[in-house]
Amino acid sequence: MNTVSLVTGGSRGLGRSAALNIARKGGDVVLTYLGNREAADATVADIAALGRKAIALQLDTGKVADFTGFANRLRETLRTWQRDSFDHLVNNAGHGEVASIEETTEAQFDNLVDVHFKGVFFLTQTLLPLLADGGRIVNLSTGLTRVSAPGWSAYAAVKGAVEILTVYMARELGSRRIAVNVVAPGAIETDFFGGAVRDTPEFNKFFAGMTALGRVGVPDDVGPMIASLLDNDNRWVNAQRIEVSGGQGI
Numbered sequence: 001m002n003t004v005s006l007v008t009g010g011s012r013g014l015g016r017s018a019a020l021n022i023a024r025k026g027g028d029v030v031l032t033y034l035g036n037r038e039a040a041d042a043t044v045a046d047i048a049a050l051g052r053k054a055i056a057l058q059l060d061t062g063k064v065a066d067f068t069g070f071a072n073r074l075r076e077t078l079r080t081w082q083r084d085s086f087d088h089l090v091n092n093a094g095h096g097e098v099a100s101i102e103e104t105t106e107a108q109f110d111n112l113v114d115v116h117f118k119g120v121f122f123l124t125q126t127l128l129p130l131l132a133d134g135g136r137i138v139n140l141s142t143g144l145t146r147v148s149a150p151g152w153s154a155y156a157a158v159k160g161a162v163e164i165l166t167v168y169m170a171r172e173l174g175s176r177r178i179a180v181n182v183v184a185p186g187a188i189e190t191d192f193f194g195g196a197v198r199d200t201p202e203f204n205k206f207f208a209g210m211t212a213l214g215r216v217g218v219p220d221d222v223g224p225m226i227a228s229l230l231d232n233d234n235r236w237v238n239a240q241r242i243e244v245s246g247g248q249g250i
Contacts, residue, residue, distance in 0.1 A: 003027040004078065004086040005230060008061055008123070009093030011040035014140065014185065017223025018090055019043060023052040025227055030077060030086065032059035032070075032093065055080065061093040061119040062111065067126040074130060085132040088230045091120045091139045091162075098151040109154050116158040121165060134177040136230045139166050141184040141241065147210065147249030159184075163241055170239035179238040181229050186245025187216040212247025221246070 005022050009015040010031025019029045020043070029047055033040035033056055040056035047054035055077050059070050078084060094116050097108045120139060131137075141163050144156040163182050170180040187207035207216045222244045228234055229242070 003088060003230070004030065004081055004083065005088035005090060006030045006032070006074070006086055006127070007090040007092055008032045008059065009034070010090075011036055011043050011056065014188065014219050014222050014226070015090070015092040016043050017219035018092060018226040019054065019223075020046060020050070021220075021223045021227035022088075022230065023047040023050045023054070025231060026052070027088075027227075027230070028053040028081065030055050030057060030074065032057050032061070034058070034060055034093070053080070059093075061091075061123060062114040064114075064118060064122045067123055070123075071126050071130065074127070078130070085130050086135075087132050088136045088138070089124065089127060089131060090226060090230075091124065091137070092226075093119075094140065096152075096155055099154070100151055101153050104154050112154050112158050116155075117161045117165070120162055124169065128173075131178065137166075137169060137173070137178060137180040138226050138229050139163075139169075139180070139182040141166075141182045143184050143186040143243055143245040143248045145184060146243065149206075149210075166241070167239050174238075179235065181237060181240045181242060183222065183226055183229070184241055184243040184245070185217060185222045186211060186243070186248035188222065189216055189218050207248070210249050211245065212250055215246065217244070217246055 005027050007015050007019045007029055010019040011033035019031050022029055044054040044056050057073055097112055139162050141159040144152045145160045145163060166180050166182040204216055225244045
């Protein structure tokens, strides 16, 4: 691949799997982490073991005011590759909030919007001058924009906004030959929402029962798809919502 990809939230879960699969395809990675530097360093080391280069940078994707400073740090980091641009942006970082519509607080709602929608919009905007023409953007959504589960209304709604944003990004960035797609995972066993799907038997059983393949997913069910969308073999895939859920809710 011989590229440089930026993966937000790349120290754990789906982001980590995406970063490792990018490296397996021959790409280098800049990954961001929120607070767990140890996990970020472990991912960097695993990528180095694959023979590729990775660098970890701290970023809170819910704080738009920090994005200009992050772009400056990224610009400095790219000098490692003797480059002034990167090739791929994977907007993966996120978290979950589970509450009924009646019980959702304004703080929970605002936090979801800030990280999953506002953060994606303005981080992409801020980094566009550093993203190479002919590059790729992959945003992350959820299978819960297509099928419903009680308690996920606010989370699913902001992810629905990301799906619409993806179409508009593809339209507006087409003149720069930048393809933009959105990947919608089903329920995955990660530490997302405190590891609820992975560690809570009731959650796991509920979502496994909704899935045609009879189980919930693991990060390496999704990471290869994210990496494949960055590959030139998929250069004509654009403005698409691609669900990777094992057939959840069919």
